[in-house]
Amino acid sequence: MALDSNLPILIVDDYRTMLRIIRNLLKQLSFTNVDEASDGGDALAKLRDKSYGLVISDWNMQPMTGLELLREVRADATLAHLPFIMITAESKAENVVAAKEAGVDNYIVKPFNAETLKAKITSVLAPA
Numbered sequence: 488m489a490l491d492s493n494l495p496i497l498i499v500d501d502y503r504t505m506l507r508i509i510r511n512l513l514k515q516l517s518f519t520n521v522d523e524a525s526d527g528g529d530a531l532a533k534l535r536d537k538s539y540g541l542v543i544s545d546w547n548m549q550p551m552t553g554l555e556l557l558r559e560v561r562a563d564a565t566l567a568h569l570p571f572i573m574i575t576a577e578s579k580a581e582n583v584v585a586a587k588e589a590g591v592d593n594y595i596v597k598p599f600n601a602e603t604l605k606a607k608i609t610s611v612l613a614p615a
Contacts, residue, residue: 490605490612492517495537499523499530499544499556500574509543509574515601516608527551531559534566541612546575546582554589561590570611574599 496518498509506523513521522537524530526548534542542560546553553573560566570592575582578596586594592611595603 494540527556
């Protein structure tokens, strides 16, 4: 199944360089409808204002972490169904478990490339 290149995607990271990297990787994968949020609170406001098909969020952010954002999204009946991919620099097992328990759809450990990102997005949006 081909991925919808017009799918609205929200990327969340408090580090501008990382936002740019993720946006460029998504562009390589032909995704053009990409919005950015610089923290969890900003992301929640955008998610409640516009309909998205996917959230890609960093784990380590201030003041709201990616895990806290994920929990907020899953607790909101209108957002709970939203596919959510978490990005982190740490591959600690307890982080993966915490994210899974909070309802994350998939997980990417930095560094990663467009191929890895595509595989994760495909697994979330087009499960076999």
